[in-house]
Amino acid sequence: MASSTPEPATLLERAQSFLSENKRAVLLGTAAALAVGGVAYYAATSSRPRSELDDAEKGPKKDKKKGGKGKKKKTVKDTEGPILEERERPKPNVEDADALPDTPLTAEQIASMSTEERARLAATFKEKGNSAYKERRYAQAAVLYTRAIEVTPKPEPVFYSNRAACYVNMQPPQHALVVEDCDEALKLDSNYVKALNRRAIALEGLDRFEEALRDFTAATILDKFSNQGTAQAVERVLQKLASKKAAEIIATREPRLPSFTFIQAYFAAFRPRAHPTMPENPSTGDQTLLLALQALDAADYAHAVTFAGEAIDQGISWDEGRAEALNLRGTFKYVIHLPSRANCFLSSLHLGS
Numbered sequence: 001m002a003s004s005t006p007e008p009a010t011l012l013e014r015a016q017s018f019l020s021e022n023k024r025a026v027l028l029g030t031a032a033a034l035a036v037g038g039v040a041y042y043a044a045t046s047s048r049p050r051s052e053l054d055d056a057e058k059g060p061k062k063d064k065k066k067g068g069k070g071k072k073k074k075t076v077k078d079t080e081g082p083i084l085e086e087r088e089r090p091k092p093n094v095e096d097a098d099a100l101p102d103t104p105l106t107a108e109q110i111a112s113m114s115t116e117e118r119a120r121l122a123a124t125f126k127e128k129g130n131s132a133y134k135e136r137r138y139a140q141a142a143v144l145y146t147r148a149i150e151v152t153p154k155p156e157p158v159f160y161s162n163r164a165a166c167y168v169n170m171q172p173p174q175h176a177l178v179v180e181d182c183d184e185a186l187k188l189d190s191n192y193v194k195a196l197n198r199r200a201i202a203l204e205g206l207d208r209f210e211e212a213l214r215d216f217t218a219a220t221i222l223d224k225f226s227n228q229g230t231a232q233a234v235e236r237v238l239q240k241l242a243s244k245k246a247a248e249i250i251a252t253r254e255p256r257l258p259s260f261t262f263i264q265a266y267f268a269a270f271r272p273r274a275h276p277t278m279p280e281n282p283s284t285g286d287q288t289l290l291l292a293l294q295a296l297d298a299a300d301y302a303h304a305v306t307f308a309g310e311a312i313d314q315g316i317s318w319d320e321g322r323a324e325a326l327n328l329r330g331t332f333k334y335v336i337h338l339p340s341r342a343n344c345f346l347s348s349l350h351l352g353s
Helices: 006-021 023-045 107-111 115-134 138-151 157-169 175-188 193-205 209-222 228-252 260-268 284-297 301-314 319-336 341-352
Strands: none
Touching (some): 115 138, 157 175, 157 193, 193 209, 209 228, 260 319, 284 319
């Protein structure tokens, strides 16, 4: 059974509290350090690697019989999903396995059973669920774990975690249900590293990267940095979170001009043109347009684009001048919104040749 000593629980609570309060400033740096530090610690202290979720509890070892070798307990692995963990509980009655009720029991039927009967039936449902899971019948296994949850006299975190494993492997994966079940499992056992890992995987699938990073980080700490897969998951989610934040910043950032060198090279690709002839009685907008063209000649691009916009807003009195102002403002908008400065710089050279 999972250890219930207070030290790991305190460590998890401290880790989650600290990460929650410092998500943006400290969490990212801490997670990155864990990704590197975990590998170093792993190399120095671990005698053998473990797969990302291969932390199933093992039962007591049996003494070897005299004159023969002790039988080794086989561990069944699912290469496409997490290993179903085994915890000590009442042994299911083999005869009961084939006599399970075809329909869910009513609340009255469950209440009429003794505690021992309910525990035995829950264990039987769980064993049948394990068999279905190993045969990759995930939907049926999830139903069996659900029925184990319904009849068990004492809530068991393993039932919720195993059902979460079924949801992870369904097509498409039911990430929201995985999170719900792992929440329940962790309420019952706050040190349940498998449930933390499964919830982190589901949160990552839901693009809830900050929460996934929190869980992977906590799992890495609880595993004492010995699980290389979890450390790699921290780095993977950190990269996704950074990309997401960068996209959000770019989407909300106000448009601004590229570098002076880039704009200068862009305009140099075109042949210079004479300024349009000003009318005899220029309007305010006409005079502002002249300021924009003079700023452009002086390579003062920030003032050039500002004056061009102001001239249009103030009103330009003749068509040629208005066309010149619109063309200038449109050119700057095009430069600001170039998807790739390098590619568009080459294109501008081609168009100006």
